[in-house]
Amino acid sequence: MTTLLDTPASTLSEQNIHLTGLRFEPSPGTRDLNAVSRTAEAPAADEWLEQLSDRLSELAQLRPGWDAISALPVDPTLMDVVFKFASSDLILNLTHKPQLVPTINGGLALEWHTESIDMIIELSPDSEASIYYRDEDSDEDAEGLLREHTQALARAIVKLGYRS
Amino acid sequence: MTRSEVAPSDHVFRRVPPVLVVSDPKVPGGLRASSSAFCDDPDGSPMSVYAMSIVTRLGLDHTAVVYGKESGWGVAQTPVELLAEEEQQVLLDPVVAVEVPHPCDPAHGIVVGDKQPKSRRERIARGSPLVHIVHIVHIVP
Numbered sequence: 001m002t003t004l005l006d007t008p009a010s011t012l013s014e015q016n017i018h019l020t021g022l023r024f025e026p027s028p029g030t031r032d033l034n035a036v037s038r039t040a041e042a043p044a045a046d047e048w049l050e051q052l053s054d055r056l057s058e059l060a061q062l063r064p065g066w067d068a069i070s071a072l073p074v075d076p077t078l079m080d081v082v083f084k085f086a087s088s089d090l091i092l093n094l095t096h097k098p099q100l101v102p103t104i105n106g107g108l109a110l111e112w113h114t115e116s117i118d119m120i121i122e123l124s125p126d127s128e129a130s131i132y133y134r135d136e137d138s139d140e141d142a143e144g145l146l147r148e149h150t151q152a153l154a155r156a157i158v159k160l161g162y163r164s
Numbered sequence: 165m166t167r168s169e170v171a172p173s174d175h176v177f178r179r180v181p182p183v184l185v186v187s188d189p190k191v192p193g194g195l196r197a198s199s200s201a202f203c204d205d206p207d208g209s210p211m212s213v214y215a216m217s218i219v220t221r222l223g224l225d226h227t228a229v230v231y232g233k234e235s236g237w238g239v240a241q242t243p244v245e246l247l248a249e250e251e252q253q254v255l256l257d258p259v260v261a262v263e264v265p266h267p268c269d270p271a272h273g274i275v276v277g278d279k280q281p282k283s284r285r286e287r288i289a290r291g292s293p294l295v296h297i298v299h300i301v302h303i304v305p
Contacts, residue, residue: 055305062183067181068181069205069209070206071181072206101184101198101200104200104205106206109200113186113187114189143282143283
């Protein structure tokens, strides 16, 4: 099984992403997301990777109670997972990069908020990866386990690549 | 102990840590609190807020909510009506006799209800504009 984090975006397709948590098996597709995403000008990869590293370093320093109440520090095992995903070809080729946000239970969320798309992929230390997706243009939304909403994820990725 | 309900016409203030401020082009000013800022505590205690009407009655304003906080902390303002639409009940829960008092302690309240659905927290977050940020916040994705 190939991990989502290691697979070139060009092998992904809107119709053929099969995820189990953050793992997936690519299969030949009808829409080349890499080609789609390159229709818009993406920020330099180097710049994004530097921002990503800085942000993860910042989040790694959060102490218990960082919300002034009882929030837990980010689970260190999630840092590596998120770095690999956020530095993968898939994300590097998106016009819109995610914002990294801690959750109070020690998890990490990747959030995209654009004029038309809201998407949150949340990783938690004690439960499966989940997703929230809303498309303002089509009035479509989806919420639940990531592996159960791969079509929504694929549609969002296409739109995040198209938009400038 | 019976807690009184905050009136539907009121608003509540919620403290937002700097790491939970996100950019969103759909909201005025382009910044808002992440939906992760609108959760109950990890131990199950309900989300804390401050009732705007009482903050005002104390002669204070929204800036007092982040009294003593460092640069980057924000204050989100949420209509109680919106919380009610999202099946949340806002109850007054004044903080008394604590070791380190906060100026807004008498206005403290709790928001009771299921906050698990991300869609619900997203709607609350989008309906809760940031009305104050301590100094300057620097957003890094």
